[in-house]
Amino acid sequence: MERERELYVTGGVETIPFPASLAQDVYACTRVCRTWEPAASIVLWESVVVRTDKTFVDMTFASFCSSFRLGPDKERADAVRFLDLGSVARSWCVTRALCRRFFERLQGLRGLKWDTFCGAEIADILPRLNVSSPLLVALDIESEENFPIFKNAADVAEIASTFARLEPFVSSKRMRRILFAAIGPALRFWGSERFPPAVDMTATSLPLLECVEFGTYYEIKPDLMRKLESFQPSLRRTIQHLNLRDCNPITDATLSVLSNYPLLHCLEISSLPNITPNGITNFLRARGSELRFLNLDWVGPSPFAAIASYAQNMEHIVI
Secondary structure, three states: OOEEEEEEEOOEEEEEEEOOOHHHHHHHHHHHHHHHHHHHHHHHHHEEEOOOHHHHHHHHHHHHHHHHHHOOOOOHHHHOOEEEEOOOOOOOOOOHHHHHHHHHOOOOOOEEEEOOOOHHHHHHHHHHHHHHOOOOOEEEEOOOOOOOOEOOHHHHHHHHHHHHHHHHHOOHHHHHHHHOOEOHHHOOEEEOOOOOOHHHOOOOOOOOOOEEEOOOOOOOOHHHHHHHHHOOOOHHHOOOEEEOOOOOOOOHHHHHHHOOOOOOOEEEOOOOOOOOHHHHHHHHHHHOOOOOEEEOOOOOOHHHHHHHHHOOOOOEEEO
């Protein structure tokens, strides 16, 4: 017996006959869909793009609910391979606990892209990536705004380990700034224009410090120089990279003082009009044996004769 249903369309009612085998056909389709469902769900979770906090909350809730069917230790978040949190809305309202819980489930994550929508969440997630996502091979951080300052040396060490593993896939400049956004004994990079001034640096020792950067046209304040000089043990024994570009007034006398320091691997002394060819030659003669990188202005051929004689490990020269 044919069954009919009414379909309301413009201008009247049209009747569409249903075949007698409809129920059996629907049942067969249901069985096929149930067979496909696990594989289909995994595919849908492999690449996830999130642009709003509501989407993120819905995604975490769906993953949590999947554990009722998959088992207490399994969630759909385990299937995420690429997570894109770039360009998210600035009105991000997701609890830190919820973010932490979701990222702890991303054991299979290979690629992560995010914007620094909230420094608090990043402070929770970034130090744990090595453990929560051991298969991660690519990390793209779009912005450095609101990036947290890490005071825990253990967190800095974990981040350093993550970035060391991902170095070919992360912008070196951005990686350095993010990694070294620490204060106190954990400080590795001190950028005068971006990070804490000398008055905020209460530590008396910086055993992990690798680089001090005086930015372009930066005015060197006496309190900063006194602070750098006061650290024990002295920083002189650890500095290998020195950037004095545009740092006026730097003269031949400055290079003469540097001749008493340990051997440098990298020296940048461009845009320093008070430095003479003789000053550069004398420095290279005294401390050029380990120098790999040199950035300087053209002051004549004499420094290059000194490089050939006293800086034979030189790899890169920028003029």
